[in-house]
Amino acid sequence: xxxxxxxxxxxxxxxxxxxxxxxxxxxxxxxxxxxxxxxxxxxxxxxxxxxxxxxxxxxxxxxxxxxxxxxxxxxxxxxxxxxxxxxxxxxxxxxxxxxxxxxxxxxxxxxxxxxxxxxxxxxxxxxxxxxxxxxxxxxxxxxxxxxxxxxxxxxxxxxxxxxxxxxxxxxxxxxxxxxxxxxxxxxxxxxxxxxxxxxxxxxxxxxxxxxxxxxxxxxxxxxxxxxxxxxxxxxxxxxxxxxxx
Amino acid sequence: xxxxxxxxxxxxxxxxxxxxxxxxxxxxxxxxxxxxxxxxxxxxxxxxxxxxxxxxxxxxxxxxxxxxxxxxxxxxxxxxxxxxxxxxxxxxxxxxxxxxxxxxxxxxxxxxxxxxxxxxxxxxxxxxxxxxxxxxxxxxxxxxxxxxxxxxxxxxxxxxxxxxxxxxxxxxxxxxxxxxxxxxxxxxxxxxxxxxxxxxxxxxxxxxxxxxxxxxxxxxxxxxxxxxxxxxxxxxxxxxxxxxx
DNA sequence: ACGTCAAGTGTATGTCATACACTGCATGTA
DNA sequence: TACATGCAGTGTATGACATACACTTGACGT
Numbered sequence: 001x002x003x004x005x006x007x008x009x010x011x012x013x014x015x016x017x018x019x020x021x022x023x024x025x026x027x028x029x030x031x032x033x034x035x036x037x038x039x040x041x042x043x044x045x046x047x048x049x050x051x052x053x054x055x056x057x058x059x060x061x062x063x064x065x066x067x068x069x070x071x072x073x074x075x076x077x078x079x080x081x082x083x084x085x086x087x088x089x090x091x092x093x094x095x096x097x098x099x100x101x102x103x104x105x106x107x108x109x110x111x112x113x114x115x116x117x118x119x120x121x122x123x124x125x126x127x128x129x130x131x132x133x134x135x136x137x138x139x140x141x142x143x144x145x146x147x148x149x150x151x152x153x154x155x156x157x158x159x160x161x162x163x164x165x166x167x168x169x170x171x172x173x174x175x176x177x178x179x180x181x182x183x184x185x186x187x188x189x190x191x192x193x194x195x196x197x198x199x200x201x202x203x204x205x206x207x208x209x210x211x212x213x214x215x216x217x218x219x220x221x222x223x224x225x226x227x228x229x230x231x232x233x234x235x236x237x238x239x240x241x242x243x244x245x
Numbered sequence: 246x247x248x249x250x251x252x253x254x255x256x257x258x259x260x261x262x263x264x265x266x267x268x269x270x271x272x273x274x275x276x277x278x279x280x281x282x283x284x285x286x287x288x289x290x291x292x293x294x295x296x297x298x299x300x301x302x303x304x305x306x307x308x309x310x311x312x313x314x315x316x317x318x319x320x321x322x323x324x325x326x327x328x329x330x331x332x333x334x335x336x337x338x339x340x341x342x343x344x345x346x347x348x349x350x351x352x353x354x355x356x357x358x359x360x361x362x363x364x365x366x367x368x369x370x371x372x373x374x375x376x377x378x379x380x381x382x383x384x385x386x387x388x389x390x391x392x393x394x395x396x397x398x399x400x401x402x403x404x405x406x407x408x409x410x411x412x413x414x415x416x417x418x419x420x421x422x423x424x425x426x427x428x429x430x431x432x433x434x435x436x437x438x439x440x441x442x443x444x445x446x447x448x449x450x451x452x453x454x455x456x457x458x459x460x461x462x463x464x465x466x467x468x469x470x471x472x473x474x475x476x477x478x479x480x481x482x483x484x485x486x487x488x489x490x
Numbered sequence: 491a492c493g494t495c496a497a498g499t500g501t502a503t504g505t506c507a508t509a510c511a512c513t514g515c516a517t518g519t520a
Numbered sequence: 521t522a523c524a525t526g527c528a529g530t531g532t533a534t535g536a537c538a539t540a541c542a543c544t545t546g547a548c549g550t
Contacts, residue, residue, distance in 0.1 A: 013437060026528070049506065062508080063529050071507065119366070123417040125430055132434075132443055139445035149452035151472075158473040161410035162403070169406070172368040185370055189377075192258060198377055200384035207394035227396075228403040234483040235476035271497075294537065307539080308498050316538065 012080055012128050027059055029067050033077045040078065040116040048074070048116075075120055080128035082114045089137045096240075097233055099141035104163055104229055107134065111167035118168035126160070134160070146243045155236050162228055170223040182223065186210040257325055257373050272304055274312050278322045285323065285361040293319070293361075320365055325373035327359045334382045341485075342478055344386035349408055349474055352379065356412035363413035371405070379405070391488045400481050407477060411470040418468050427468065431455040 035056045039047045050071055054061045068074055086106055093099030111117055126135050138156040147155070173181045189210055195202045204210070280301045284292045295316055299306045313319055331351055338344030356362055371380050383401040392400070418426045434455055440447045449455070 050508085051506075059528095060530055062531080065508075066528060119368070121364070123364070123413045125414065125418070127430075127433075129442075132438060132446060136443040136446040139449055143445060149449040149454035153449055153454040154472045155476065157414075158407070158476060161414070161473075162407065165406035165410055168368045169370065169402075173370070185372075188372070193377060197374075198381040200388060201377060201381040204384055204394040204398055209394035209398040227399045228406075231400065231403060231477060231480035231484060233480070235478070235480035238479040238483065239476060295539085296537075305499055306537095307500075310539075311497060 009076070009127065012076060027057065027063055027067055029077070030081075031057060032064055032067055032074065033081045036074050036078050037081055037114070041114060045116045045119050048078075050074075075122065076128060079117060079120055079122065080130045082117060083110065083128070083130040083134065085130060085133045085137060093141055096141050096145050097237070100138065100159065100233060100236075101229070103134075103138050103141060104159065104225065107160075107163055108167065108225060111163065112171065115167070115171035118164055118171060125157070145240045147240060148243075151239065151243075155239075159229070159232060162232060163225060166223070166225040166228060170225070173223050182210075182212060186212075254321070254372065257321060272302065272308055272312055274322070275326075276302060277309055277312055277319065278326045281319050281323050282326055282359070286359060290361045290364050293323075295319075320367065321373060324362060324365055324367065325375045327362060328355065328373070328375040328379065330375060330378045330382060338386055341386050341390050342482070345383065345404065345478060345481075346474070348379075348383050348386060349404065349470065352405075352408055353412065353470060356408065357416065360412070360416035363409055363416060370402070390485045392485060393488075396484065396488075400484075404474070404477060407473055408470060411468070411473060415468040415470070427455075427457060431457075 032053060035053045036048050039052055039056065050064055051061045053074070054064055064074075068077075089103060089106060093102060126132055135156055138159065139152055142152045142155065145152070173185070186205070189201075190205050193201050193205060277298060280298045281293050284297055284301065295309055296306045298319070299309055309319075313322075334348060334351060338347060371377055380401055383404065384397050387397040387400060390397070418430070431450075434446075435450055438446050438450060
């Protein structure tokens with residue numbers, strides 16, 4: 001294997017696999033990635049610069065390049081470091097729908113703990129070990145649905161993409177306070193939208209489609225992925241039925 | 246209206262609305278945006294810098310700031326400039342499903358003509374005039390489905406997000422030649438994935454879930470949004486049925 | 491003729507990734 | 521013990537970038 005990995009991937013699949021025995025002094029890949037993740041957790045992706053990573057570790061900027069080929073590689077490693085699959089997902093689940101919901105709940109939590117993940121300039125299909133682990137768990141849930149493997153893969157891709165979009169939107173709307181920004185958006189829309197130009201949108205706004213009831217709990221005010229997920233899962237259920245029948 | 250627009254939005258809703266009479270010499274908002282879009286079309290988002298925009302127009306970098314508050318504003322304007330809604334979508338469509346498919350086909354074309362759109366660091370809900378116009382057309386298609394306005398909005402958001410993810414993936418996989426990179430990905434996966442760590446994924450790979458038949462037409466090899474869309478639309482259909490029943 | 495203002499310029503600053511040449515140390519070999 | 525080798529970390533330099541700020545210039549209204 002690995003004769004010709006795309007640039008930056010070799011680190012993921014080779015060097016990080018070794019559990020690096022006991023912690024030695026000095027720089028190391030995992031230390032770099034750790035520091036970078038801390039920076040991103042605290043200040044978002046913009047806070048991650050080679051200089052700041054090095055500073056936090058007490059080394060010079062250029063020392064990082066002994067361990068890493070480029071910043072892009074650091075970002076890939078950050079993604080993989082953060083995307084570990086909790087053991088919970090190894091337990092089999094009889095009902096595929098419940099299984100996928102569990103999978104989404106877990107990933108949703110991860111995406112909110114490290115919301116910068118949704119802003120990574122990494123667009124391709126899953127490729128890091130932990131990304132593939134997530135994919136694997138989702139495929140496992142679909143094992144006995146009777147779908148073709150290709151359809152299973154399509155379903156997993158669909159759901160993973162949806163979750164990522166939803167998480168991005170969710171963190172954008174309200175990093176912490178939630179609700180409030182949704183209300184702000186609603187007000188903004190109400191002000192901007194002209195009936196003649198956007199009749200259908202105007203109708204939706206006037207019907208309160210973008211409002212939240214003022215007495216909603218915080219849970220209800222927070223952007224929720226379940227509406228979209230339920231639609232998708234209904235669609236998957238239809239596909240499964242169709243395969244069976 | 247517009248007493249307190251978020252930063253950068255005032256330009257979209259005010260200054261650009263005026264059709265600026267006849268073309269005068271000198272810089273102008275639309276000229277800047279035009280140049281920026283050309284740069285992005287040719288070289289991707291990375292090719293867009295204030296310096297290069299100005300250079301292309303024969304002005305100095307700083308002259309742009311007479312017309313624009315920040316680069317972020319340029320990006321917003323680029324998005325809006327490119328996201329015009331074709332008149333085709335104004336024609337009513339009796340069947341909501343066909344209507345949404347037409348909507349997606351149209352938007353998909355736009356996203357591929359300007360693939361940098363999928364990489365814009367703009368995550369929020371639709372907010373520019375043309376984004377809202379797209380939203381409006383999609384809501385119009387759903388008018389007589391019996392869904393609540395809130396559900397309609399949710400469906401539109403779901404589909405728009407899906408299309409954006411799919412377009413990003415599609416352009417990432419194969420900007421032009423397509424197919425080839427999918428094959429490369431498939432091969433890569435086959436090499437990397439270990440049965441013990443990723444049993445379900447291994448099964449999918451071995452079943453050819455990530456391959457394309459060697460005799461597939463180019464159309465078949467190109468990443469296709471229709472699988473995911475069909476699932477989503479099936480889910481929406483279920484929701485509509487449920488509302489009706 | 492004069493004041494005002496808008497458009498465009500020029501220069502400077504700070505941040506960034508990263509190339510490249512260097513140093514000092516530890517380790518293995520003759 | 522002497523020496524070579526190579527790795528880890530350093531320092532300096534470059535070029536791209538966004539943008540602050542002070543400036544010029546020319547048109548236009550009074």
